[in-house]
């Protein structure tokens with residue numbers, strides 16, 4: 183469904199774009215096989231006109247450790263190559279078309295596409311969920327648990343999330359912190375706990391036998407065991423390991439998803455809009471997987487409320503049959519930049535208002551903002 187089919191009042195005209203940089207502390211350090219995060223380095227794009235503001239949140243981390251993108255690099259490529267393409271009547275669809283020739287930089291493309299999409303949907307009075315084809319009003323929540331200093335610490339942290347009501351636990355693993363921690367969590371919490379692991383590409387194909395030891399623990403999936411580029415090696419790994427393989431980092435587009443599924447590199451996909459260039463491409467991956475009966479779930483990138491709201495709209499599509507890394511605000515931040523997303527019986531409600539359906543608390547957001555700038559390349563063109 184196209185946004186203008188819902189439009190009751192004509193498209194709004196973009197008159198200003200702002201780029202905001204901010205930072206917010208995490209409630210606890212988040213350790214993965216690629217590094218430790220203690221704070222979120224934030225970049226927001228605000229597209230405004232006719233009294234409407236569309237918001238986008240960049241998912242890139244401060245360093246290029248999860249992927250080759252990093253937030254300062256996103257700012258640079260946005261300023262030099264993407265923001266100058268935006269005109270007063272640019273839509274999310276026309277923007278995405280216009281950056282087709284720019285290779286990579288999906289997270290930079292995604293933040294601007296999302297801000298444009300939020301702007302046009304708010305103007306049309308249509309929620310992002312409705313636009314994308316959401317069929318659920320709330321989504322099941324999982325939580326991603328960082329690598330801990332000891333198994334004892336891990337069990338304590340998992341217990342806390344279990345008590346909060348999370349419906350699925352994901353353990354970050356790396357060589358040296360894998361089989362025994364998983365065994366301990368499975369033994370302590372029992373067979374009914376929905377449990378999965380994420381290696382963030384920390385293994386090699388030669389570790390296949392080692393990883394096959396995870397088969398004993400009835401995991402939902404193992405996420406991205408091998409490097410991003412080694413899609414075909416995952417198909418080899420899948421012949422040795424019975425636990426379903428889910429790809430995250432490798433899935434950079436709907437085309438890659440199709441090829442990965444065709445060769446048997448994965449049987450489940452983690453969809454992150456930022457990683458694939460935005461919500462339009464994310465929906466394509468959903469549709470492809472839905473058609474093929476391949477389960478998908480919504481990944482996370484430690485988003486604040488702005489990014490979280492948009493992810494919840496996506497996670498409400500019918501193919502999202504596994505709980506996502508769509509956790510409550512309190513799992514990440516002492517205070518969120520929007521009204522907090524709260525867990526109710528293990529679920530988060532999908533926002534229903536126009537666009538992403540939620541506004542930032544501007545006083546609080548301003549208090550954590552390092553700088554906000556009007557984008558000159560845009561204003562100069564008009």
Ligand code: OSB
Nearest residue numbers: 248326382481482483484485507
């Ligand atoms: O691999 O899924 C990942 C966070 C940052 C970067 C990569 C990943 C993650 C997470 C946490 O696992 C997801 C979340 O809770 O937002």
Ligand code: MG
Nearest residue numbers: 380405406430
């Ligand atoms: Mg992952």
